[in-house]
C-alpha cells in the first residue's frame with residue numbers, strides 16, 4: 442500500500458509516496474503561498490497532489506500549526522503569510538477523494554525519528570529549526586499531543602523577556618530569536634533583506650554578523666534543550682529543519698550545552714530522515730491509525 446504524504450511548512454510544501462517499508466518515491470516540492478487567503482493554500486495543495494492521482498490509498502499530512510480535529514490553526518500566523526484557520530483534513534479529502542490523517546509537522550517528525558531510535562531511547566524530543574521553531578515530544582514511547590494538540594509547541598516558550606515580539610503575540614519566544622525567519626529579521630546593513638540560507642553562506646565566508654546571528658540562534662536552542670531536560674528528563678534531542686540541519690549548526694548547539702552543568706547534558710542528533718522526517722512520520726502515524 443502507498444500513502445501519499447504531504448508536509449506543509451512555512452516555506453515549502455512537499456509531497457511523496459511512502460510504501461509499507463517507509464521507502465520514499467516521487468518526491469515533489471513547491472513554495473508555500475505567501476497569502477492569508479485559504480484559497481491560495483487550497484490551490485497550491487491541488488497543484489501538489491495532482492500528479493499522484495490513482496497512486497495512493499490514503500493521505501497523511503504533517504503540517505505547521507496546531508492541528509486539532511482536522512483544522513489547522515496558526516499559533517504564529519506570520520509563518521503562513523497571515524493565514525490562521527484552514528480546514529486541512531476536509532480540503533485534502535475533497536482534493537484527493539481519499540481518507541486523510543493530519544498531524545502537526547514536528548509531532549510527525551518526532552514520531553519518525555522515534556521509530557528510528559526506539560531500540561535505544563523511549564523519551565526523545567524532536568526540534569525543528571526552520572521557518573519557525575517546532576517540537577514533538579515522545580514520552581515512554583508515546584507521542585504527546587495533549588488535549589488540544591498544542592503539546593510540543595516549544596518554539597513559543599520564553600528565551601529572552603527583552604527579546605523581539607513573536608508572531609504568536611508573546612515577547613521573546615525561542616522562535617522569535619532562533620528560527621530562520623528570526624535570523625533573517627535580525628540581519629542589518631550588508632545582510633539586510635537576506636534569508637537564513639544566504640546568512641549561513643555569508644557565515645561560511647567569514648561574515649562576522651552572520652556568525653553572530655547563527656550563534657545567537659544556536660544558543661537559544663541550547664537553552665531550550667536544557668529546559669526540556671529539566672522538565673521532561675528527555676533522553677536525547679533530534680534536530681531537524683533546514684536551519685537545524687545546516688552545516689555546523691548542531692555542533693554549535695552541542696558546544697553550548699557542554700558549557701552547562703552536567704545534569705543538562707544530553708546527546709543531540711541530526712534527524713536521521715533529514716528533510717523527510719515529517720513526511721515519513723505522518724505516513725507511519727496514518728498507517729497505525731488505519732490498522
Ligand code: ADP
Pocket residue numbers: 449450451452453454570571572573620621622636637638639641682683684687688
Ligand atoms: P519549512 O519551514 O517550510 O518546513 P525549511 O525546513 O526548509 O522549511 O526551513 C525554511 C527556513 O530554512 C528558511 O528560513 C530558509 O531560509 C532556511 N534555509 C533553507 N535552506 C537552508 C540552508 N541550506 N542553510 C540554512 N538555512 C536554510
Ligand code: BMX
Pocket residue numbers: 449450451452504505506507514515516517518520521545546547569570571572573574575576594596597616
Ligand atoms: C510554528 C508553529 C508550529 C510549527 C513550527 C515549525 C504555526 C503556523 N506554526 O511554531 O505549529 O510546528 O512553527 O513549523 O503557528 P515550520 O513551518 O517551520 O516547519
Ligand code: ZN
Pocket residue numbers: 517596597598607608609610611614616617
Ligand atoms: Zn511565540
